[in-house]
Amino acid sequence: MTMELITSNQNAHYKLAHKLAQSRRERAKTGLMLLDGVHLLAAWLDAGHAVDTVLVSVAGQFKIEITRLLQRLELQQCKRWQLSDALFESISDMPSASGILALVKVPDVPSAQQSGFCLLLDGVQDPGNVGAILRTAYAAGVQQVWLSSACSDIWSPKVLRAGMGAQMVLPCIENADLPQLARQFRGKIAATLLDSNARDLYDCDLRGDLAFVMGSEGQGISPEMAALAQIKILIPMQAGIESLNVGHASAICLYEAMRQNR
The missing domain is CATH 3.30.1330.30 (Ribosomal protein L30/S12)
Structure with a gap:
């Protein structure tokens, strides 16, 4: 033609x-x-x-x-x-x-799940991180992703490239009211937190319905979402390492949940 x-x-x-x-x-x-x-x-x-x-x-x-x-x-x-x-x-x-x-x-926005395996992104702003997390989430069996309004646009060229098309097959809800959706979720809410009550990732029970919260690159998880977390997680690291990139942390946590649910 x-x-x-x-x-x-x-x-x-x-x-x-x-x-x-x-x-x-x-x-x-x-x-x-x-x-x-x-x-x-x-x-x-x-x-x-x-x-x-x-x-x-x-x-x-x-x-x-x-x-x-x-x-x-x-x-x-x-x-x-x-x-x-x-x-x-x-x-x-x-x-x-x-x-x-x-x-x-742009695909239609799905209805929010109230069970299953979900990922909540709370203010993740770097396009490369958002895209990589979406690709990892799909590979790890996540069924739906909710993104707060502070997250990078998943349909921007940079996020699309970083995700390599994951958002085309993984249902995503942008500009989500994360606290509201989390309260409606019937399973456990897990979050990575620097908290005195946080437990080693590999000692946590992540089986069954689970919504995993990952926070922003600078501020981490918002206080409101932290208060809703029933499972507070620390990723074990060698001394001298302060924190991990949110994309790497997401991969570690999601794949541990996948392993436990196999």
Whole structure:
């Protein structure tokens, strides 16, 4: 299929894509987000989602992996445009231009679970941390993630790349009222805390319905969420290490819960 070439930065399709790449407010207003690259778009299609618009760079049209993706999209009635390489690079923040962008609808927000295995992110702000945690959570069998309003936007380009598409298959609730949802949860609430009552992770019973709370990089878990924690956990560490990155701490805790529930 021949695609019309866009060379002006005043073009409406270009301007929308540029805004979606830069602005959380624009993503919230339009209900759209931007997928940058073959991997993310393939993961989106594998999850059974539809595509609204595809933008391919002039250089990208010659890449075999992009050609194959476009063939997969033949049955979808999505719009297709070609961007000059300069315009494409002005949208993408990747070190090397991927050659393909897709505008897609943000998935519907699920209803909050009241049982099962959930992860609560309380103010985790670094995009790389949020994305890595989502990927780890999905791998460890977490069924749903709730993110407070202070967390990084899971549909931003950086979080999407760090998560490598995990949020496309893992149900997530953004801007969640964590204390309210935690009070409605019928299982145990566990949190990593520097508390005199905290116990070694490997001495804690994490079996059954569980909601695990991980706090922000600087402040940790909020006082209100700490007060709701029924299981207060310390990750054992060698002397001289003050703390772990929240992404690493999440992986350790989630996989211990997975191990106990196998």
